[in-house]
Amino acid sequence: MRAMKRIALTLLLACCAASAATKRPNILFILTDDQSPFDFKFHNLQSTLESPNIDRLAAQGMIFDAAHHMGSFSGAVCTPSRHMIMSGRTVWHLPVGPGAKDCPPGLEKNTIGAVFNRAGYATMRTCKQGNSYPAANQQFSVVHDKTMRGGTPETGSAWHADRVLDYLGQRKEKKDARPFFIHFGLSHPHDVRDGTPELLAKYGATNHRDRSALPAAHPKQPPLPPNWLPAHPFDNSHRNVRDEVSVSGVWDRRDERTIRNELGREYACAENIDIQVGRVLARLKEMGELDNTYIFYTADHGIAIGRHGLQGKQNLYEHTWRVPMIVAGPGIKPGSRAPGNIYLGDLLATFCDLTGVPVPETNEGTSFKPVLFGQKTVIRDTLYGVYNGGDQPGMRAVKHGDWKLIEYESRKSGVRETQLFHLKENPHELLAEHRDPAVAGLTGTKPSEAQVNLAKDPAHAAKLSKMRALLLANMRHHGDPWRFSGQPGDNLPAPEPARRGKKARR
């Protein structure tokens, strides 16, 4: 009798173990290309984008108000960003760029696809091709990478969703019981922003190709952003990068018609992404997988499209340094939001933490599971951002509480500028130029006294000096190979300039 009881107990334990193993959560990681958080109503109430599926996902999960990419040493901002996402490493410790010589060899074996394969997950990836991390992308068991920026189902975002739906169908057919990690990447809303005819019409936009003419104005086009400017007030160290002067439909123009049309194209592409996300989520629900799946929605970095007189992703204003970020899944309180103070490089650690998968030793990110589960609101106090794909040392940002510092320096042109913003008072990082009646007349923005760059205000001199100290501490901590004039040299050897951004297309 006792032996029988023991056998029964052993069987019960084995059953529980098997059930626990089969119940490991799935991950659906949705990654868009070049998308500002301010496209979305949940990050920007003034947005006219309709994205019901992503909005619903946000309502079911947690929204992050301070999710950032750490930056780039190249005009092709996607490349370091995607390396950081895949490996969990920081910007100066990647197998590309100035830190490459010190990066552990074979890092791709410690990236998302390889890590989750080793843990027994079924891994699948679809995404754009180019300006990415090919050695890591190939680690997924199933890979369908292709750049799809057309305005038809066969050539646009639907293609990526179809690959995910096909994969889910095959999984069902094969009765594959392994948990999955699906990397659902999209090639849009990166330019060329060719929308479908229906969605372009909805946002009053046209796929404008004639450089000799302005696109047609239309009342349905999104309004100019509150921080729109006709030009950036100074040389920010890379003003002639491809994104600022060569994007089809915009080129070097920042006039109202061009920018509103381009935003309409952006929204047409973004709503198409929303439709594709809706298709995939509906299928997961139908398959009974949704309740056991963590869904992440984010972008590789933001984008300017007319804000601050800029067009591209080669700057450190919030519209570009920040990314949209939603996470929904078991244990995450619906309708919650937190600053988080997270980097995209924290994703790998978080994926591992949520699934019980061992995090690789090469990882430098921090899991934000404690934020997802409501135990913390931030995982770090200070955020550090880099852009130096143009002249050196370029741009650096540091954010602490409501304060943000951006430093600019070009040794080549002699430009040296500093911006200090109080983000709670001045969330759009308005400048003195936004007070120009000709600008305010178009944007409808009425900047208050506090809504300017405060760097030269004697009342904020102590804050400026504290933020500069924080920036230096972060540059040292992260192994930044450059210093600004006025900072200690730290006996650094002169760094090799990184790959320039001339080919920064995708």
Ligand SMILES: [Ca+2]
């Ligand atoms: Ca990108």
